[in-house]
Amino acid sequence: MPPSTTVQRAIAMMSEAKQSCVLIVADQRLLGIFTERDVVKGSANHSLIKTQPLAEVMTQKLITIEVSETNDFFALSRLLSIKKIRHLPVLDKQEQLVGIITPTSIRKLLRPEYLLRYVRAADVMARQVIHGLPDASVMALTKKMAHHRVSCIVIINHQTFVPIGILTERDIVRFQQMNLDLNQTFARDVMSQPLSTMQPQDSLWDVNQRMHELNVRRLVISHPTGKLAGVITQSQMTKMLDPAEMYHVMKQMQETIDRQTSELKQLNQQLQTANLELDQLSKVDELTQIVNRRKLNEFLDQEWSRLGILGKPLSLIMCDIDHFKSYNDLYGHIAGDKCLREIAQTLRKATRRTSDLVARFGGEEFAVVLPNADNNGAERVAKKIIAQIQQLEIPHSSSSANGCLTVSLGAATVIPNQSNSPEMLLQAADRLLYQSKQQGRNRYSLELLAVSPSVAS
Template sequence: MQQTSEIPDLLAKSQSAFLTLPPTTFLQQAINSLAQAKVSCALILENGELQGILTERDIVKTTISQKQLNELTVAELMSSELFTIKTTEVKDIFAVSRLFSQHRIRHLPVLDEENKLVGVLTPQTIRDHLKPEYLLRYVRAREVISKDVVTGLPQESILAIAQKMTQQRVSCIVIMDEKNAYPSGIITERDIVRFHSLGLDFQQVIAQNVMSCPLSTMQPLDSLWNIHRKMQQMGVRRLVITETTGELAGIVTQTQLLKILDPTEMYHVMQQMQTTIEQQTEQLQQLNQRLKLANQQLAKLAELDELTQVVNRRHLKKFLAQEWIHHQQFAKPLSVIMCDVDHFKAYNDTYGHLAGDRCLAQVAQALREVIRQNSDLVSRYGGEEFLVVLPNTNQQGAECVAKKIINKLNNLRLPHSSSSTSDYVTLSLGLATIVPNGDVSINTLLSMADYCLYQAKQKGRNTYITKVQA
């Protein structure tokens, strides 16, 4: 947001809307001009020279003196001791913003090198120019809120309200509901100016009849950016902050917003932002890690047979494709064993489908216990069929695994009274071994294994048949 290229724009904004009056202007006329222009001050010029400034606060002070406004001129009321700045001195927008708090001012007239008035800067001018969205998003109202709020009652006269403003040196009075002590309205310096232009009787008119209501409020956890936007939308310079219960929490003014944009304050805010970003980054990393693990788990479940807890044909297809390419590249033998539970339909008819499910799960577990855990694969192939993939395994190695499978099942001694082969559950196995090349495919290997399985069943079951592709 630094500065040199933005200064002309800032100076242009200072010239956009300000009111000038001669010192001979009667005060009532000046008040009407301020109310009509909806500005917070009038700059007093005589022969082109800046003589002083008349602010809303000056008018509030005059109100409590109860002097006849038609008898007073601007010259009698204006502040002639002015703090001004030359156009050539407007080099650093942050240095300019600090002047408002250092000198306790809300208006900064801008003069050229010949001391001619060219404009006026206010906290709102600076704030609007900086467009501090990203910074203000990270600061909450509770961090800057002013809790020393001057309050009034609905039945108080607007003269009493003006007196409080002057005595307490504040720009607004929050009107509190007498029944529940909640804020119900607000009266500002600008309202006092407007009341004068309307010719209201300050002693007779009470606050509840003229206060701004219903009161638009924000809450302590609202960001300053949202508060800034609401101020702009409503055309106001302060917002009342209430707790979620409706109780008065404090007030945020445009001066407080501007203070946040001071480089010193910005450093602290940036530190808070950095801490917040680091915390959010860590949380995001943790969420991403959990999401990654969850996705991995989902991917695993998507390729796992729910009943037997071995991989399904979807995973088998990918695994075989990868192994086929690898074995073809290095001319290594790839073997598979197609397994089928003998007389499984009769088993289901005798023991029921739930028992059949448990039987298949036990067979799958037995197959997993026989294979090499780091390289081989057991997959449910369909119904009561399983396929065992044996990478880098020749015919002799595949036969060794087949014998282990048959022995493992025989040792399980799972009862099967309806089997014509044995009193226990048995498997028939079809073995196939191939060295992948361009003349054969995965389907060739599977067809060989299926044919051998058929031959094993024809041979009497509970055995294996093997075939090697030359």
């Protein structure tokens, strides 16, 4: 606008165009600037005379930049931050006005999504928020804005400290254009509400998106409880593009990534440990605390392959508690469970080698795997099992062996090869166990299984 334009006309045009300043120009040459902050300051100290020409109230000493110097996006952001200005007029080589750069124009080009996603609102928001009450006059709040040199006043509920509205510099410009009596106008009647707020943990990217959606230059930040936490302005968003600030943020990002990587490694280790423990638990019989049939099958397959390569024998003893159903009927299931645990521990004691495996096959049946044990070794273990079970002297009135609980065994030995399988060994031991039952129980039956002729040759 020309320097002869009145303050009143300038305010009206700023309000209508929703612009934060008026540039005073004569013959395309920039003379000065008149901003929203000038309106707030003049309103606060009653020096705003609307009939005055802009030439008498404009700021004349301006920081400007040539259009040829506008190719460094970050340098422009840094200049606004260092000089603490919000308006940077752009001139050509003839010093004629060609445009203006503001935090708003920079924010419209703001696209560092990955950077802003890692920064929380809490990291950059202004925590010392100038606030007022809803029954305060606009004049009192305007003076407060001018005194603290801030662009807005957050209106709060005085009891809960919850933000309920906001008054901005642009609102003061609009009120002046409407010729409102600021002393007789109260915040509750003119503040912008309902208030759109975000939380400290929200990312700056989300804050930036919300500013775009609402077409606002600042956002109030509230705690999850609703209480006022801070304010983020466009100037703070622009400051993020300062190379020094970006370096600081990138350093924070790296620290965050390093911390998260370390935490992820720890979680992976914990997960691996938990999976290992879970895998082990899935192979342990809950009642007897020895391995179950799943682990038995895995162990048999593993030893079958290993001993087959070495040409060494593998023995398997199947063990069944004699008359166990009648034992449960006579003494109850609690006693039956205790009996199963005692048998399991006795079988463990009877097989002292670390390479041997004792497993619960199912119900009252157990399996003992003896790697690298021939039929003589299997027979020694079978005799020891029967003897140690008898030594327990577990009462069983239905037993024919002096009224004590006994077991029957079937032991089979084979040299593993590709023409037979662990299932064949299991079937043979089970057949021998049935044979012991048929012959009167409390005994073992033993057999050395023949090697396939094709393998022997």
